[in-house]
Structure formats: structure tokens, C-alpha cells
Amino acid sequence: MKTTLSGRLHAHLPKLQVVFSIVLLLFVWWAVTASNIVSALYLPSPAAVWDAFVDANTCHPIAEGSARIVCGSQEYFLWQHLLMSLFRIAVGLVAAVAAGVLIGFVLGMMPIVNRIVSPYINFLRMLPPLGYIGLLIVWFGIGDATKIWLLFLAAFPPITISTVQGIEGVNRDRVNAALSLGASRVQAVLHVVLPSALPSIMNGIRIATGFAWTTVVAAELNNGIPGIGALAYLSGTQLDTPLTIACIIVIGVAAVLLDWLIRAITRLIIPWEGKD
């Protein structure tokens, strides 16, 4: 079979469309800034944002021709800010996954305890985390401990609830089949209930990660340096709009990559998802 140019183009069309969409956006952005309709303070050009992004990741003179060299922004490189935010989310999430899966498992196996406890977990889930950050500051101070607790409390309810749902939703026949094949109750739980609940648990972790990322960025408004959310906020208050926009783009790209990572892990550990 001969592959024609139009045929090959057709196969790559979805990818090309994405690239085209980004190019178009950059072009419109550039056109708007180049035509001076909007002041550069409100909307800097793509080039200015790129320069701000590079400057924030390198050491450079503090001003044109100055001998004084500064490194990054707010005493850290941008990637260090990002890394710090990712570190916070990792610690909070790991703790939330451990506690959420464990507690969710217990609640899923004991419906009576679940009925008593789940209203509180639901209440916690409904609360916007920034609504109770004041209380956490009283308890844990304004340092990192508060932010990690905040992330933990934001990520823990969705993971717990998904775990409970995953366990409650396990097909009865699957468990009965195991018992009739000679599995003990404990074996049925370990070898059938847990793997059956895994897709739901992973879904909960994915939701929790997205939620935790929005929370960490917002939580860093308060004493968050180093932290990408804090950098975005402070650069804005200092009218350094190019850097603010660079930070916003980094935050968004990081969110997309985090989600992609979770989905990749999910595919790796539960390749059967959606196929049975």
C-alpha cells in the first residue's frame, strides 16, 4: 500500500491540531501585544514572558549594565520554587494515600463504622481547604507543617471515599467465586476485593492530586517562599507581570503532567481497567 502525503497528514491530524492551536494562541497573543492595544503591564508579550522565565531560572545582572548579579527570583530559581511545591504535594499525598486507603478499607469492610464516620469525612471533603487554614496556622504555625497538613486534609477525603466505594462496589459473584474455589475470607479480601477496588482507589488518588495541586498553590500565598504559588503571587504584587504569567503557565503545565503521571501509573498497575 502506498502512503500518500495526505494520508500521513490525516493520521497525525489530532497532534497537528494541538500544535496549530498553540501556535495560533501565541500568534494572537503576540499580535495583541505588538499592536499596543493593551499596556505591557497588563499583558506582556510572549517574548517578555519567555525572558522572565529564563531569568528566573538563571543568574543574571539585576538590571541592564549593572554589576550586581542575582540568581532566580525571590532568592530561588523558578525550578526550585516548583520543586518545593511538588515536594509539599508529594509528602501530603503519600500520607493521604496511606491513611485514605487504610481507613477506606476498614470503613468499606465495616458498614456500621462507615455509617458513623463517613458523614464527617464527607463534611471535610466539602470544606474548601483554605477555609480551615487559619485553624491549622494556630495549631501548626505558619511554616511548612501547616501546608503539608493542609494538603493531607485536602487529599485524604476523596481517597478514603473512593476506596470505600471501590470496596462496596466489588461484584458479589467475584467474591463468592473465590470462596467456592476454596479461598478463606481473608484470602478473598486480599486476592479479590482489593484488586477489584484498585481502579476506584486510583481514580480517587487522581482526583485528590488535582485538588491538592490547586490547594498547594493557594496555600503558598501565605509565607510560601520557596513555592511556585508564592512566586506567582509575589511577582504579581510587585507588578512583575511577565514572571507572573510564566509562573501561571508553569503551574498549569505541572498540573497536566501530574495528571498524566497518575494516569500512566494507573495504566501500569491496572492494565485491565475498563476492559472487564
Added chain:
Amino acid sequence: METRKTATAGTTTDGQTLTSARREPAVRIEHVSKIYTTQQGEEVVALQDINLTIDRGDFICVVGPSGCGKTTLLNMLAGYEKPSSGWIQANAKQIDGADPQRGVVFQKPTLYPWLTVKGNVEFGMRMQGKSRQERSAIADEFLELVGLADAGGRRPYELSGGMQQRCQIARVLATDPELIMMDEPYGALDALTRENLQNELLRIWRERKKTVFFITHSVDEAVFLGTRVIVMSKHPGTVVMDVPVDVASTLPEDATPEDIRSAPEFVRLCAQITNKIYEQGM
């Protein structure tokens, strides 16, 4: 007949064994009723006063309209549910929970997607602590028996519906149960696959000499497979007919499955059973 003899000689009133279990029927169901209470607090009689003796090596087919309690009866035989009154014995012992002696093939395959086809067949043996080599050899034997010798490394969701049911049968056979219960296992399959699996099941049953309790909607299927057909009615679920089936004996030794399906005796039995079902008013 045989059944009555063993029943009087073999058991006391509380169902304990006196003589060797060999002479006991495979299953005895005595005055079993099952009453459910709905969420509204109403009581629904799913099964009323069921009495049934299943002999070793029998292939019992249960037919009846939806809601006649066929599956409820199977669930109690399997040990997933308890009767509201009466008792059920398997192998002269009161049924108390699930047991690998009583294997179940479910209507929708309950294969585990995180295991390979062979891993599924090995599952029961792995739970019972059999060694890896022994498991592997037995699994290969039963995959071969159901025609899945080449599919052992695949995942259940990569198999067709018919192959999944074959895998389920291999998985149950691998734990060597005495009684195999099947709940409309071929209900969702196309006609051709269905006939193939029926022929295959009959061959396996003859080779392995298991006792089978088979639920179906299809009268043809029941008459083709069964040595005995039980017809149930609903509201409440009771046994309304219990006919022995032996089409093969009216035919020459070398009769094919097709011969059986077109034999006059086969057609007569199907008509008789269908009439009985319609009498109940579906």
C-alpha cells in the same frame, strides 16, 4: 428406588451419617423455604417447601420462568445464603458456607482480569496451598480439556464470551469439586457457540463423572444436557415437575449430538416440559 433406600439406611433424623458417605445422595434438600423481607417490610416467599434429592452423577437441569427462585436455590446449595426453614445436605453434611467441593459457574464470567487465563484456573489451587508445579500441571490439563490450551497466557478480557465460560468451567474443575452448579452459563451466547459448549459440557461430564446442577431458561438445553429436568413455577417458587430424561438410550450407541437433538423422544420431552411451564402461566 435407590434414593429412598439410602435415605432410610444412611441417615438419622438430624442428618448425621451412619454408614459410609459413598451411598449418600450428592445433595438432599428437605422442606426448604426462603422468605425475603423487602425494604418496605413485606415478606416475599421466594421458595416454598422444596424437596429434592440429587444422586451422584446426576445432571439436573432446572427450568422455570424468571423469578421462580432457581438462582436462590443455587445460592443456598452453594452456601451463599441460608434457607429460612428446612435443611440442605451435601455429602450427608449440612451446608454451612461455600466449599470447594461445590463449585459454581456463574452466569456472567467472574474471571479475575488481573490474572492470566491460566492464573485464573490455578486460583483455587493457589488459595488451597498447592505447589507451583502441581498447580501448573493441573491447570494445563483442564485448559486442554476445555480447548483453551493455547490461551493460558492471555487475559480473560481478551477472550470471547464462549471462551470465558470455558475458562470458568476449567477453573471450577481444577479444584475437583463433587458437585458443579451452573447458573444459565450459556444464556448470553450465540446459538452456535451455545451448542458447541453444550456438546463439550456433556463430554466433560461423561469423562469426569461429576454431579451437575444446571439452571437454564432453555427447555432444549435442559433436555439435551440433563438426566433429569426439574420445572419450577413462581409465586411462590415450587417444584411442579420432575422428569427423568434419557434420550440417548432410545438411539443407537454412536448417536451424535445432532441425532439426539432431532430424536422423536427429544421433541416429545421438550413439548411436554414446555406445556408444563405454560400451564403455570408465565
